[in-house]
Amino acid sequence: MSRRSGRGIYLLPNLITTLALFFGFYAVVAAQSGAYETAAVAIFVAMVMDGLDGRVARLTNTQTDFGVQYDSIADMISFGMAPALVVFLWALDDLGELGTVWDKLGWVGAFIYTACAGLRLARFNTQVGVADKRYFQGLPSPAAAAVLAGMVWSGDRLEFGGWPAGIPALALTIAAGVLMVSNVRYDSFKEIDFRYRVPFVAIVLGVMGVALMSVHPPLVLFGIALTYLSSGPILTVLRRRRRRKRRHAG
Numbered sequence: 001m002s003r004r005s006g007r008g009i010y011l012l013p014n015l016i017t018t019l020a021l022f023f024g025f026y027a028v029v030a031a032q033s034g035a036y037e038t039a040a041v042a043i044f045v046a047m048v049m050d051g052l053d054g055r056v057a058r059l060t061n062t063q064t065d066f067g068v069q070y071d072s073i074a075d076m077i078s079f080g081m082a083p084a085l086v087v088f089l090w091a092l093d094d095l096g097e098l099g100t101v102w103d104k105l106g107w108v109g110a111f112i113y114t115a116c117a118g119l120r121l122a123r124f125n126t127q128v129g130v131a132d133k134r135y136f137q138g139l140p141s142p143a144a145a146a147v148l149a150g151m152v153w154s155g156d157r158l159e160f161g162g163w164p165a166g167i168p169a170l171a172l173t174i175a176a177g178v179l180m181v182s183n184v185r186y187d188s189f190k191e192i193d194f195r196y197r198v199p200f201v202a203i204v205l206g207v208m209g210v211a212l213m214s215v216h217p218p219l220v221l222f223g224i225a226l227t228y229l230s231s232g233p234i235l236t237v238l239r240r241r242r243r244r245k246r247r248h249a250g
Contacts, residue, residue, distance in 0.1 A: 010062035013053045017067070017074050020049035024078025027149075031086040036161075037218075039086045040153035044221070046078040047142045068128075072121050079145035080117030084110040087173055090152045091166040098163055109170045113148075116177035117141045123181070136186040139179040139229060143186070147176050147229050150222030157218050176229065184232040 027042035053071060057063045088110040096103030120141050127137065151172060155165050213220045 010057070010060075010064065010067070012060065013057040013062055013067055014070060016049050016053040016056060017071050020046045020053065020078050021074040023049065024074070024082040027078075027082045028085050031089045036086065036090050036152050036156040039082075040149040040156070040218070043078065043082055043086070043145055043149040046082070047146060050075060050078065050142055068125070072125055075121055075141055076118055079141040080114050080121070083145040083148040084114045084117075084173070086152055087113075087148045087169055090155065091161055091163070091169045092173070093166075094161075094163040095166040095170065102163075102166075105170060106166065109173050113144070113173045113177035116180045117144065120144075120180035134188055136188050138182050138184060139176065139186060139232060141180060143225060143228055144176040144180050146221065146225035148173060150218060150225045153218035154222045157216075179229065179232065182232075184236050186228070186232045187235075 023042045023046035027039040027046070030036075030042060031039040050071070053067075057067055088107060092106035092110055095106040120138055123137070151169060155161055155169075209220075
């Protein structure tokens with residue numbers, strides 16, 4: 001579908017993008033006030049808004065180049081800057097208690113994540129219409145943001161924070177950033193069509209997911225995000241092993 005161009009902009013999709021941008025901005029404001037759970041929830045709400053704006057634009061045939069660029073800028077704030085600053089205020093800043101070097105590692109780790117998010121979004125924009133839609137090249141920025149937001153939300157709910165949380169948080173923040181700019185492939189799930197029949201086991205898994213979500217939402221969301229983050233490297237290793245077996249067999 002070709003994108004329209006003109007002097008005006010379409011209200012509905014760009015309004016939803018603005019909401020995603022707002023919740024990303026609000027996440028930083030909430031984290032500065034010490035409301036880390038609210039900050040994490042705001043990032044997840046921004047993810048929902050980000051998923052809606054593109055679909056609304058396609059359904060209403062209101063896709064424009066302006067909307068694409070605006071969406072990318074909003075993603076940089078909501079999934080690049082906001083998660084890095086939230087996790088920094090939550091735990092990485094407290095690494096300074098371990099010494100000057102650790103203090104620097106805290107903000108450097110947050111910056112690495114932010115820079116990688118920007119590079120990831122720039123690369124994605126240059127590959128639109130060329131890349132295989134079944135896969136993402138590198139970890140998508142919303143998924144990386146979900147990992148950090150889920151970690152902060154779970155840690156805050158479990159009263160786990162400060163410099164003890166800063167060490168694993170630093171490792172996970174850098175890992176998420178590096179995976180965003182890597183060549184590791186991640187399933188996009190865009191080929192799934194919910195209008196058709198699905199296996200019965202899919203319904204069972206869905207029910208179990210909802211039940212677990214009601215027990216401890218932040219921990220379940222963090223677990224799902226962490227599983228997706230790990231799926232890329234794991235599947236990459238498995239694919240390489242299969243290729244080696246085929247070469248040896250041939």
